[in-house]
Amino acid sequence: MRGFLGITVQWIQKETERMQLKSKLLAFDRFKGLHTGERICEKFEAICDEYNIKDKLDYIISDNAANMRKAFTVCFPTEQGEEHDDDGDHLDDPELWHDLTLEDQETVGAAMAKTQRLQCFAHTLQLVVKDGLSETKVASPSLSKLSKLSSLLHTSTTFKDVFEAEFGEQKWIPAAVITRWNSTLRQVKAVIQCEHLKLCAVLEMAGHKELLFTTREWNLLKEMVDILKPFGEATDLTQGEKIVTISAVVPSVLSLNHHLEKLKPQVRFLNGLVRILQASLNKRFIGICISVQMARAEDGITAPFSDPVYLKAAALDPAFSLLWVEHHVLGSCDIKTEVTQKVKAKSLPGYC
Secondary structure: OOOEEEEEEEEEEEEOOEEEEEEEEEEEEEOOOOOOHHHHHHHHHHHHHHHOOHHHOOOEEEOOOHHHHHHHHHHOOOOOOOOOOOOOOOOOOHHHHOOOOHHHHHHHHHHHHHHOEEEOHHHHHHHHHHHHHHHOHHHHHHHHHHHHHHHHHHHOHHHHHHHHHHHOOOOOOOOOEOOEHHHHHHHHHHHHOOOHHHHHHHHHHOOOHHHOOOHHHHHHHHHHHHHHHHHHHHHHHOOOOOOOOHHHHHHHHHHHHHHHHHHOOOOOOOHHHHHHHHHHHHHHOHHHHHHOOOOOOOOOOOOOOOOOHHHHHHHHOOOOOOHHHHHHOOOOHHHHHHHHHHHHHHHOOOOO
16 A cells, blocks of 8 residues: 555667667655645656756656646646646546546647657556446456456465365466456456366355356356457557567557457457447547548547657558558558558658
8 A cells, every 4th residue: 555656768779889779767766645746747857857867758658547647747838837736636546547538638638749748558458448348247247256256266265275176276366456457358368267167066066156157157258358368469569668669559559440340240248348349449549540541530639649659660660560551450442552651751751
């Protein structure tokens, strides 16, 4: 129950004729008291001053909690005299993991675009999956049983002994963490690796018939893994610190959208999950969809993830280049050609 503020820095440094990507931890400091935007801003600026780097910053990336958004709008105000409300937000308040209202998103999004503060891709993806799971009621009974089963393994030595006698000491079902959706995926993947009938027998023998998974629930969990596995891969891909990760954002978002589109006629139990995931993905990454002509821009609104750096990074990374346009932009050949020309014009100086 202690709060900490962690700050990392990434930069490119030339060493013996080679460009090297560097990553360092600048601070991991105890943070006491209210976690308001203003106090986070003060702490952040003090650390920047300590290293004399504030004027060298190109982009700042933080999670999407409301107080973090406020902090970096305060650090890099868009207008003189701009007011910032202080409503006493706490980082450990689960409500902060919910996004702002659409109106507030538009206001803050406009500020972000001017201050070069980028939203955290992994956290935004977390919100997409959270949208899907919270609105898919058909999966709730299965996930509830799974959560209780995991808790039982962590609290009952008697049940743990019975479980390990059947499945081995290396078999484990991890707990899920509310702020890390992929912990739920790991939990589901772990349980379906157990043989269904053996698990039912173990639960019945231990006196926990209420946790038995029906055949339908078991197959639903398997289908959930098929749906969410690419989301986990995208999360892992963009969390490395020894490689450039921003270039994977556009290909990942478009690939996930394509994945969900292909799944629509195949799913048996979780049609709603696929539909909600796709709607949330397109909403939260609307800037990318607009950039590739899969959505229309609204006048006067700066859409999330609309910064040209995402397209440039993807195009200039040899791992992706422009292959994602052909494979994952859902549109006609003419649209794909137009998108390709647009990306080249943005990424290659002097290209016509």
